[in-house]
Amino acid sequence: xxxxxxxxxxxxxxxxxxxxxxxxxxxxxxxxxxxxxxxxxxxxxxxxxxxxxxxxxxxxxxxxxxxxxxxxxxxxxxxxxxxxxxxxxxxxxxxxxxxxxxxxxxxxxxxxxxxxxxxxxxxxxxxxxxxxx
Numbered sequence: 001x002x003x004x005x006x007x008x009x010x011x012x013x014x015x016x017x018x019x020x021x022x023x024x025x026x027x028x029x030x031x032x033x034x035x036x037x038x039x040x041x042x043x044x045x046x047x048x049x050x051x052x053x054x055x056x057x058x059x060x061x062x063x064x065x066x067x068x069x070x071x072x073x074x075x076x077x078x079x080x081x082x083x084x085x086x087x088x089x090x091x092x093x094x095x096x097x098x099x100x101x102x103x104x105x106x107x108x109x110x111x112x113x114x115x116x117x118x119x120x121x122x123x124x125x126x127x128x129x130x131x132x133x
Contacts, residue, residue: 031094042115050094077108
């Protein structure tokens with residue numbers, strides 16, 4: 001029975017992974033407008049309930065990171081971290097991870113550790129996070 005659940009969860013994850021990214025500017029703006037946030041040294045996390053039965057995530061890197069090559073590399077790493085740790089974030093929310101400049105210097109494992117730390121902290125006390133004015 002447990003093996004069947006794993007297989008079902010695997011296929012559900014494969015089908016939904018493409019739909020689980022924020023792509024449109026208005027989706028990002030909706031998350032920002034709610035102004036619920038949490039963060040650490042690497043990321044600032046904005047989140048909002050989305051009314052869906054699955055989560056969506058977006059990654060934002062400022063153009064202050066001078067080279068597009070570096071911005072794209074960080075985004076690729078973050079998408080892979082999210083894909084590998086898909087179940088860590090709660091369903092029913094939209095998440096926007098705003099990457100801080102310190103992330104450029106981090107290795108993959110450190111970036112993943114920071115992502116997981118923030119995701120687990122949100123899991124523990126997401127409703128108690130601060131509201132930005």
